[in-house]
Amino acid sequence: MAVLSDCAPAMSAKGEALLDHVLEESRDDCFRRQAQDGHWVFELEADATIPAEYILYEHFFDEIDDALERKIAVYLRRTQSDRHGGWPLFYEGDFDISASVKAYFALKVVGDDANAPHMKRAREAILAHGGAAKSNVFTRIALALFDQVPWRAVPVMPVEIALLPKWFPFHLDKVSYWSRTVIAPLLILMSKKPTAINPRKIDIRELFVTPPEEEKHYHVNPMGSLLGAALLRIDSLLRLLEPYFPKGIRQRAIEKALSFTKERLNGEDGIGGIFPAMVNAVIAFDCLGYEKDHADVVVAKKAIRRLVVIGEEEAYCQPCFSPVWDTGLMSLALQEAPKTAEAAQHEKALDWLAGRQILDVVGDWAAQRPNLRPGGWAFQYWNDYYPDVDDTAVVAMALHRFDKARYGEAIARAEEWIVGMQSANGGWGAFDAENAHYGLNHIPFSDHGALLDPPTVDVSARCLGFLAQIGYGCEQPVVARGLAFLKGEQEEDGSWFGRWGTNYIYGTWSALSAFQALGEDLSVPYIRKAVDWLKARQREDGGWGEDGASYWEARRGEAKASTASQTAWAVLGLMAAGEVESGAVKRGIAYLLNAPRSGAKWHEEWYTSVGFPRVFYLRYHGYSVYFPVWALTRYRNLLRGNAPAVRQGM
Numbered sequence: 001m002a003v004l005s006d007c008a009p010a011m012s013a014k015g016e017a018l019l020d021h022v023l024e025e026s027r028d029d030c031f032r033r034q035a036q037d038g039h040w041v042f043e044l045e046a047d048a049t050i051p052a053e054y055i056l057y058e059h060f061f062d063e064i065d066d067a068l069e070r071k072i073a074v075y076l077r078r079t080q081s082d083r084h085g086g087w088p089l090f091y092e093g094d095f096d097i098s099a100s101v102k103a104y105f106a107l108k109v110v111g112d113d114a115n116a117p118h119m120k121r122a123r124e125a126i127l128a129h130g131g132a133a134k135s136n137v138f139t140r141i142a143l144a145l146f147d148q149v150p151w152r153a154v155p156v157m158p159v160e161i162a163l164l165p166k167w168f169p170f171h172l173d174k175v176s177y178w179s180r181t182v183i184a185p186l187l188i189l190m191s192k193k194p195t196a197i198n199p200r201k202i203d204i205r206e207l208f209v210t211p212p213e214e215e216k217h218y219h220v221n222p223m224g225s226l227l228g229a230a231l232l233r234i235d236s237l238l239r240l241l242e243p244y245f246p247k248g249i250r251q252r253a254i255e256k257a258l259s260f261t262k263e264r265l266n267g268e269d270g271i272g273g274i275f276p277a278m279v280n281a282v283i284a285f286d287c288l289g290y291e292k293d294h295a296d297v298v299v300a301k302k303a304i305r306r307l308v309v310i311g312e313e314e315a316y317c318q319p320c321f322s323p324v325w326d327t328g329l330m331s332l333a334l335q336e337a338p339k340t341a342e343a344a345q346h347e348k349a350l351d352w353l354a355g356r357q358i359l360d361v362v363g364d365w366a367a368q369r370p371n372l373r374p375g376g377w378a379f380q381y382w383n384d385y386y387p388d389v390d391d392t393a394v395v396a397m398a399l400h401r402f403d404k405a406r407y408g409e410a411i412a413r414a415e416e417w418i419v420g421m422q423s424a425n426g427g428w429g430a431f432d433a434e435n436a437h438y439g440l441n442h443i444p445f446s447d448h449g450a451l452l453d454p455p456t457v458d459v460s461a462r463c464l465g466f467l468a469q470i471g472y473g474c475e476q477p478v479v480a481r482g483l484a485f486l487k488g489e490q491e492e493d494g495s496w497f498g499r500w501g502t503n504y505i506y507g508t509w510s511a512l513s514a515f516q517a518l519g520e521d522l523s524v525p526y527i528r529k530a531v532d533w534l535k536a537r538q539r540e541d542g543g544w545g546e547d548g549a550s551y552w553e554a555r556r557g558e559a560k561a562s563t564a565s566q567t568a569w570a571v572l573g574l575m576a577a578g579e580v581e582s583g584a585v586k587r588g589i590a591y592l593l594n595a596p597r598s599g600a601k602w603h604e605e606w607y608t609s610v611g612f613p614r615v616f617y618l619r620y621h622g623y624s625v626y627f628p629v630w631a632l633t634r635y636r637n638l639l640r641g642n643a644p645a646v647r648q649g650m
Contacts, residue, residue, distance in 0.1 A: 011586065011639065018593050019636055023337070026629050029599030030334060031345055033625075038348030040330045041323035042622030043309055045316065046611070048079050048087040048099045049139075050275055052106035054308065054317040056142060057279050059109050060196040061286070068308065071315035073110045076103050077118055078314065085121035086129075090548040090607035090617040092560055095125055098139040101132045101207060105146075109202045123206060131209035133218055136615075137445055138276070140218065141186070145283070146196045148204055153218040155444035156238040157183070159191040160249060162256040166367075172260075173367040175440060176453035177386045177431040180364065181272030184260045185284035191254060192287035219444050258288065264385050265296060270303030273380035274320045278304045319611070319618070321380045326622045327353055328377075328394040332650070333630035335401050336637060350402050353377070353395050354410050358387050365421065368433045372420035375413030389421055389428050390500065393462040397469055397649045404470075415470060418463050419478050426485030427455025428463045430500070450612035456499035457489045461510035465649025468517035479518065486511050487526065494529030502608045502617075503550040505566050508534060509573035513650040516576040531577045534570050535584045542587035543595070544570040547606060551613035564602030565620075567591055568627035572634065572650075580638045589635050592628050600625045 011019070034040055051072045058064050081088055086100035104122045112119055126132060132143065133153070143149045162184070164171050172180050208215065261281050264271050270278040282300045290297050307318045331349050334342070358374050361384035366372065376387025377395045396414035399407035423433045436454035440446060464482045472479050490496055490511070491504070498506030508530050515527060537544055543562025549555040571588040579585050596603040604624035607617045637643050 026600035038352035039327045044318045044322045045619040046319045047089045048103040051316040052102035055106040062197040062199040075314040075316045085125035097129045098136045101135050132207040133215045149212045159187040159253040162253045174437045175451050179451050181277035184257050185280035187257045188284040268302045269382045273383040330626045331398040333626040336633035375417035390459045393466040423455045426481035427460040429453040429455050448615045457496045457507045458510040461514035464514040465517045469649040494533035509569040512573040512576040517647045517649045522578045542591035543567040548617045563606045565608045565623035565627045568631035571631045
């Protein structure tokens with residue numbers, strides 16, 4: 001990566017006119033995209049696995065929408081890699097065997113000929129990587145449900161887990177919210193071991209190097225550790241003992257898992273608000289004999305169908321909705337400019353957000369914080385059991401920035417909840433406190449390594465930014481602990497890891513924003529080191545980019561292209577560190593001003609966010625809208641001396 005000169009002339013009159021034009025056009029388009037009730041929501045795209053699973057879900061029950069599936073098949077064919085023949089986890093990423101097996105299976109059940117060129121290329125790629133037996137646990141569970149592999153291909157997860165006491169090494173309270181909502185109904189179906197209807201009787205035996213019933217090496221040590229090896233032995237022992245577990249205890253465990261699932265069913269927003277948990281719940285109900293017209297089945301299926309995005313030629317299924325996150329960030333971006341002309345539209349958005357605050361449901365987070373009052377916001381439209389700490393900080397900042405008196409009570413409750421959710425190490429996780437039982441990532445079921453929700457830099461930075469914005473100082477204990485956590489997490493090269501955004505650019509922007517909001521001395525070595533890192537990462541075209549490969553330590557410097565959203569993060573981070581007049585910022589601004597866009601949407605196919613590093617990546621379609629608008633507006637404010645007098649958390 002070439003280090004570009006930090007010298008650049010001041011923006012010309014022509015440049016300033018272009019800046020004004022781009023902002024006027026894009027801000028108008030942002031408001032045009034606002035829903036009637038005030039909120040914004042953009043598409044949220046994952047990899048091929050979710051659309052493929054949607055097709056398999058319909059074939060599990062023989063409830064097939066042929067027209068929809070043909071459109072999803074178009075999407076799956078388009079997202080197949082020309083480079084390696086399989087399906088990646090993110091745009092132009094490496095071959096991923098689990099995504100490829102699911103996509104191939106889905107296309108085959110839709111009706112694609114196994115000898116068609118695209119299927120042949122996919123099959124050859126899968127076999128070259130060891131065949132379908134090398135898929136991850138969740139893919140093998142799907143294959144077991146379709147009788148493509150024996151159930152011994154899946155690690156043992158006895159439903160009796162639901163009855164374990166809290167002191168036991170494994171307990172649902174000790175894993176993340178997403179794991180909890182996926183596992184609870186999954187325990188039921190793994191105990192019942194149902195078989196899909198699979199009306200077209202499709203199989204994928206051609207994807208196995210060894211016939212699936214003869215394969216002996218389904219299980220791998222997820223972390224390559226001694227603990228993982230020991231847990232594999234326990235898995236083998238459990239497999240022998242499970243048939244002898246008392247039936248009465250098993251029934252009690254099923255009822256406990258069912259009760260957990262039904263309590264959190266969440267209406268048409270779905271259990272946990274996430275696709276995998278919703279599908280598991282529907283299959284669990286079927287296992288237990290629920291009729292198709294049962295109210296719980298009907299509402300759970302509606303929740304799944306709502307996630308489907310249908311276009312003229314293509315369709316795909318989203319992993320979840322992101323309206324609170326989108327609306328909070330869009331509000332912050334648009335509030336950067338004087339808001340007199342659009343005050344009513346701002347107020348409508350913020351009133352919508354205020355109405356979504358969770359004030360009367362004590363969620364799963366209370367397992368660690370039993371005396372804390374609720375006061376957070378979920379990520380989705382509704383998800384009362386699982387408010388998101390990151391969303392809460394962002395929304396509360398937006399409310400406070402617009403009208404701290406009007407939204408005073410909401411801000412106070414958010415403050416109380418965020419302060420209460422700080423973990424002992426000074427950081428904040430996304431949904432739980434003290435969710436860092438790292439040994440659980442070694443169990444055979446956790447080959448994805450994403451079972452937990454420990455504190456992260458980006459969420460912690462957002463919480464500190466909110467607290468700074470409402471008047472907290474570095475001397476207050478909650479802030480002092482948070483600052484110590486952030487400083488302790490800085491990488492050797494000066495950057496910070498981005499857990500929920502790709503990757504070090506996101507983490508570094510987040511951390512620098514928090515330090516600036518708290519009034520940290522911007523000349524201290526650790527901040528200058530971060531600034532130097534950001535400048536060194538700038539690309540020849542003036543932008544910044546970082547792809548999903550950066551989550552592998554040996555590949556952390558990889559980037560295939562600049563993106564608008566990541567360039568905006570880098571520019572915002574540099575401006576937070578006092579670099580408004582630097583050449584790096586000016587080149588970044590020039591990149592944004594000249595990059596292709598349609599109205600407020602910069603053209604960006606790259607996945608700049610992440611669900612689980614190295615496992616599940618996300619493309620927020622809103623990121624290439626509000627982040628560039630945010631960066632450009634702030635730059636114009638600072639350039640013209642219009643920066644706000646109050647501290648801003650990001």
